[in-house]
Each structure stands twice: as structure tokens, then as C-alpha cells.
Amino acid sequence: MNILLQNLINGLTLGSIYSLVALGxxxxxxxxxxPNFAHGALYMVGAFMTYFFMVDLGAHYWIAMLGSGAVVAALGVLCERLVFHPLRHSPPIHDKIAAIGILLFLEALVQMLWGADFRRMSSPFTGVMNIQGLIIPEQRALIIAGAAVLVVGLQLFLRRTMTGSTILAMAQNREGAFLVGIDANRVAMMTFAISGMLAAFAATLYAPINLVYPAMGHLVIMKAFVIIIIGGMGSIPGAVIGGMIIGFTEALGGFYLSNDYKDVIAFALLVVILSIRPQGLFTKGAH
Amino acid sequence: MLQLNNVDVCYGSFKAISDISMSVESGELVVLLGANGAGKSSLFNAISGLIRPSAGQIEFEGQRLSGLKPSGIVSAGVVQCAEGRKLFPQMSVMQNLMMGAYVHRRDKAGNRRHLEEVFELFPILREKSDELASALSGGQQQMVAIGRALMSRPRLLMLDEPSLGLAPLVVRQMFDTIQQINSLGTTVLLAEQNAYAALKIASRAYVMEGGQLVMEGDRETMLNNDEVRKAYIGA
Structure with a gap:
């Protein structure tokens, strides 16, 4: 029973991180x-920025997280302005190629500045909580709580504020959004900023129980793609629930089946779900 | 109020609209007749700034619209209720209406007042205000679309085929409502294929064919014109 709970906690931790990345x-x-293939690179840059703020500038973990969020949000806006905005009238394949270009550029840049080594990032939350025999490291609890706060905060922003609603409006009907006077550029920049910030926060939360290295975004972004395909491309609840499905499957599958194959399980699940529901779990008329 | 001078619109090498000059005066209800593909929607989208005219000028109350962004044109007071409604399907009726007030989002009291006016015009929307826009019937969705456009506080409201796909009874109510909106002081430019019903409430009309204006005149002239009768009224 305790082992099962332990694994569920691990699944929740993984799922929280995946959800944040998939949301962006x-x-x-x-x-x-x-599909923004460069999103994994933003995640990786987020981890390096936090590392830079903490280790090189000596900032506190929270300050470093905020700083990293701001830098990666700005980087996201920069990508939109310099790369995706000029390509808005081009065929979609150009955006995809450009996104891969950004990915390769950012990885090379980080490797040039920090090298290809694996780095350890320590957070101030190294303790362990013991709740009636259930062992929860503080950092894992922080990941779960942090992700929950971010997801709820994002929902409130999107559904309750006019500014946030413009993102939903633009996603649901682009021309309708123009006709009520929503500025496409503003929405695009805001979306990239939020997406970058979520990636940086996810990376900062996860890095202390993982490692920081230039290729750290690869597997995460692959899984984030699996998640948004399972959840339905563009669906927000789909990203959260898809993230949890992958997180739990990986944690439980890794323990009960085989730890070596835990990364394969996500992709096997993708094949199974898509063969039953090709449009994804949460796709609605809008997409 | 609205003045178009020699406007051309091209999609690549295809000229959708050529050399259109027309005007709408304050307080009028002007109808733009034309079959599918005549270029009515292209003209509307050019006025709304969704597509850029390749030649000519569009002016609204002396201000040049060509070159403004769509958001700037809505702020200037020219609002389009597009063909196909273009609602936000996963938002409630209320949210759709409030998105219409986006450019006036700081004026909360004014928006509440306009929302009341929209609900008076379409009482059914008050009952349905919490339902998803996509769950409504076609006629009700059209009401949401017009209501959303009204929330943008138009001085010129452009309606692109609001009767499309609606049941005959609903169509009649729709035209009554449009007339009511006009009589309350909003200038209306109405694109229609339903010529008889549209002309009955119009002050003037233009006829578009193959991207050009081929005829214009006041209501009586148009209703009695043999070509218009043959082409659009079928009598």
C-alpha cells in the first residue's frame, strides 16, 4: 500500500512538470x-538561467526562479518577434523548420557558454517529509504545489481576465478575435511570454531532482508532444490531464514493469490512445 | 460617413474587387446586394482591415482606414458582424458578448449599459447567457454575433449576410431587429442575397456583380427595377 502511494506521489511529481511544459x-x-519544437530549448535555457542566477550570482532559489522566468519569457517574445512573426504568411512548414532552427541555436549557444557537462543544481528544499511512513522529499512536494498554483493561476488569468480571454478568443476563432478589435501581435507576444515563463518555472522546479545539461529538454519536449497529442492539440485541460496520465503511467510502469522501459511506456500509451481516439481526448469543435 | 474611392482588392493575381466607389451617410441603412462570390465579403473585410486593398482609399468620418490595423478600425467605430458569425464556440454567450466590448474594456459602467441594451434587443440571450455559444441554434448564434458587434459600440455596423441559413420566420425577425438597431441611431451597411426583405428596410442599395458595382439607387427605384427583380427577387 505504501509503495503504491509512494509511486503515486512520484507520478504526480512527474505529471506536474509535464503538465507545465505541455501547457506552454x-x-x-x-x-x-x-508545434513549437523550440519549447524544449526554452525549458533547458530556463534551467540554465536559474543555475546561473543561483550559482554564479548567488541569488536565492525563489529570486532565481523569477529571474529565469522573466529571461525566458523575454526570450519567447524575442523568438516570436524575430522568427515567427515575419513568417506569419508563409506555409506552416517554414515555422516548423524555423522552430527546429531556434532549438539547435539555443542548444549550441548554451553549450558554448556553459559547456556540455552535467551540472547539479541544489535547492534549499533538501529535507524529507514523513507523513505516517510516506516519504515525500520537500522538493517533490514543492513541485506538486508549485505546479498546482501555476495551473490554477493560469486558468484564472485565461478565464476571468479580459486580457487572458484574448488568448482563448484568438485560439477559438482568429477572425472573430480581429473583428472585436483584439490585436494579434499583442496576443502572440503574450502567449509566447507565458509559455516561456511556464517552461522556465517547470525547469527550475524539476532541475534540483534531476541534472542540468544542454540536452535536458529533448526527452521532456518529446513527452510534452505526446501529451498534447493525447490531450488534443490546443486543449488546456487536455495538457494538464494528459500530463498527469503520462506522469502516472511512467511512475507506475517504471516500478511495476521495468525502469529501463519507462520512457517507452509514454509512447506506447500514445499509440494505444490514438488508435482508440485519433482526435485526442479533449478535442472539441474549436480545433 | 463612410467613403470608398476606387478600391481594388486582389488575392494574388485574382482581382476580387475592382474600382469600387461608394458612400454611406450617417443614419442610413444601406444594402449591398450581390450573389455568392460577387465580392461583398471581400469588400467588408477590406473595410475592416482584415485584407489590405491593393488600390484606392477608404475613409470613415474623414479618417483614413486603409493602413489601420483591424483593432484600430473597431476603435474608430466601424464594426463588422461577419458571415458565418465567427463566435468563440467554447465561451459562454455572456463571455462572447463581453469580448465584443474588448476595445472599451476600461469603461465597465458603459459596458453594463450596452449589455442591457443588447439583452433588451434579444431577450432570449439573457436566459441563455451561461450556455456555450456553440450550443445555441443558428438564429440565436446570429443574435450573439450581432449583440457582440453592438458591444463594440459601432457607429457604422456592417452586417454580412445575417439571414444566411436561418428559417424564414427567424429571418423576418432578424430584419426587424436590424431596422430597430438602425432606428436607434446606428448606421448600417447590410450585405444580403435576400433582396426583397433587405430592400424593404433599406434607405438605399448598391448591387455588386463580379467584384464591381453595377447599380445603385434608393429603395423604390431598386424594388421597381426590372433587372433587380429578375436577378434577386424572382418576380
Whole structure:
């Protein structure tokens, strides 16, 4: 019983991180209708920025997280302005190629500045909580709580504020959004900023129980793609629930089946779900 | 109020609209007749700034619209209720209406007042305000679309085929409502294929064919014109 609970906690941790990354990806997809392959690189840059702020500048973990969020949000806006905005009238394949270009560029840049080594990033939350025999490291609890706060905060922003609603409006009907006077550029920049910030927060939360290295975004972004395909491209609840499905499957599958194959399980699940529901779990008329 | 001078619109090498000059005066209800593909929607989208005219000028109350962004044109007071409604399907009726007030989002009191006016015009929307826009019937969705456009506080409201796909009874109510909106002080430019019903409420009309204006005149002239009768009224 305790082992099962332990694994569920691990699944929740993984799922929280995946959900945050997938949320950013699905938001950008909803607006631009392109899969942003560079999103994994933003995640990786987020981890390095936090590392830089903490280790090189000696900032506190929270300050470093905020700083990293701001830098990666700005980087997202920069990508939109310099790369995706000029390509808005081009065929979609150009955006995809450009996104891969950004990915390769950012990885090479980080490797040039910090090298290809694996780095350890320590957070101030190294303790362990013991709740009636259930062992929860503080960092894992922080990931779960942090992700929950971010997901709820994002929902409130999107559904309750006029500014946030413009993102949903643009995703649901682009021309309708123009006709009520919503500025496409503002929405695109805002979406990239939020997406980048979520990636940086996810990376900062996860890095202390993982490692920081230039290729750290690869597997995460692959899984984020699996998640938004399972959840339905552009669907926000789909990204959260898809993230949890992958997180739990990986944690439980890794323990009960085989730890070596835990990364394969996500992709096997993708094949199974898509053969039953090809449009994804949460796709509605809008997409 | 609205003045178009020699406007051309091209999609690549295809000229959708050529050399259109027309005007709408304050307080009028002007109808734009034309078959499918005559270029009515292209003209509307050019006025709304969704497509850029390749030649000519569009002016609204002396201000040049060509070159403004769609958001700037809505702020200037020219609002389009597009063909196909273009609602936000996963938002509630209320949210759709409030998105219409986007350019006036700081004026909360004014928006509440306009929302009341929309609900008076379409009482059914008050009952359905929490339902998803996509769950409504076609006629009700059209009401949401017009209501959303009204929330943008138009001085010129452009309606693109609001009767499309609606049941005959609903169509009649729709035209009554449009006339009512006009009589309350909003200038209306109405694109229609339903010529007889549209002309009955119009002050003037233009006829478009193959991207050009081929005829214009006041209501009586148009209703009695043999070509218009043959082409659009079928009598």
C-alpha cells in the first residue's frame, strides 16, 4: 500500500512538470497552429538561467526562479518577434523548420557558454517529509504545489481576465478575435511570454531532482508532444490531464514493469490512445 | 460617413474587387446586394482591415482606414458582424458578448449599459447567457454575433449576410431587429442575397456583380427595377 502511494506521489511529481511544459506548448499551438519544437530549448535555457542566477550570482532559489522566468519569457517574445512573426504568411512548414532552427541555436549557444557537462543544481528544499511512513522529499512536494498554483493561476488569468480571454478568443476563432478589435501581435507576444515563463518555472522546479545539461529538454519536449497529442492539440485541460496520465503511467510502469522501459511506456500509451481516439481526448469543435 | 474611392482588392493575381466607389451617410441603412462570390465579403473585410486593398482609399468620418490595423478600425467605430458569425464556440454567450466590448474594456459602467441594451434587443440571450455559444441554434448564434458587434459600440455596423441559413420566420425577425438597431441611431451597411426583405428596410442599395458595382439607387427605384427583380427577387 505504501509503495503504491509512494509511486503515486512520484507520478504526480512527474505529471506536474509535464503538465507545465505541455501547457506552454498547447497555448502556443492554439494561437499559431504550429508545434513549437523550440519549447524544449526554452525549458533547458530556463534551467540554465536559474543555475546561473543561483550559482554564479548567488541569488536565492525563489529570486532565481523569477529571474529565469522573466529571461525566458523575454526570450519567447524575442523568438516570436524575430522568427515567427515575419513568417506569419508563409506555409506552416517554414515555422516548423524555423522552430527546429531556434532549438539547435539555443542548444549550441548554451553549450558554448556553459559547456556540455552535467551540472547539479541544489535547492534549499533538501529535507524529507514523513507523513505516517510516506516519504515525500520537500522538493517533490514543492513541485506538486508549485505546479498546482501555476495551473490554477493560469486558468484564472485565461478565464476571468479580459486580457487572458484574448488568448482563448484568438485560439477559438482568429477572425472573430480581429473583428472585436483584439490585436494579434499583442496576443502572440503574450502567449509566447507565458509559455516561456511556464517552461522556465517547470525547469527550475524539476532541475534540483534531476541534472542540468544542454540536452535536458529533448526527452521532456518529446513527452510534452505526446501529451498534447493525447490531450488534443490546443486543449488546456487536455495538457494538464494528459500530463498527469503520462506522469502516472511512467511512475507506475517504471516500478511495476521495468525502469529501463519507462520512457517507452509514454509512447506506447500514445499509440494505444490514438488508435482508440485519433482526435485526442479533449478535442472539441474549436480545433 | 463612410467613403470608398476606387478600391481594388486582389488575392494574388485574382482581382476580387475592382474600382469600387461608394458612400454611406450617417443614419442610413444601406444594402449591398450581390450573389455568392460577387465580392461583398471581400469588400467588408477590406473595410475592416482584415485584407489590405491593393488600390484606392477608404475613409470613415474623414479618417483614413486603409493602413489601420483591424483593432484600430473597431476603435474608430466601424464594426463588422461577419458571415458565418465567427463566435468563440467554447465561451459562454455572456463571455462572447463581453469580448465584443474588448476595445472599451476600461469603461465597465458603459459596458453594463450596452449589455442591457443588447439583452433588451434579444431577450432570449439573457436566459441563455451561461450556455456555450456553440450550443445555441443558428438564429440565436446570429443574435450573439450581432449583440457582440453592438458591444463594440459601432457607429457604422456592417452586417454580412445575417439571414444566411436561418428559417424564414427567424429571418423576418432578424430584419426587424436590424431596422430597430438602425432606428436607434446606428448606421448600417447590410450585405444580403435576400433582396426583397433587405430592400424593404433599406434607405438605399448598391448591387455588386463580379467584384464591381453595377447599380445603385434608393429603395423604390431598386424594388421597381426590372433587372433587380429578375436577378434577386424572382418576380
Amino acid at each position: 506548448l498547447t497555448l502556443v499551438y492554439g494561437i499559431l497552429h504550429i
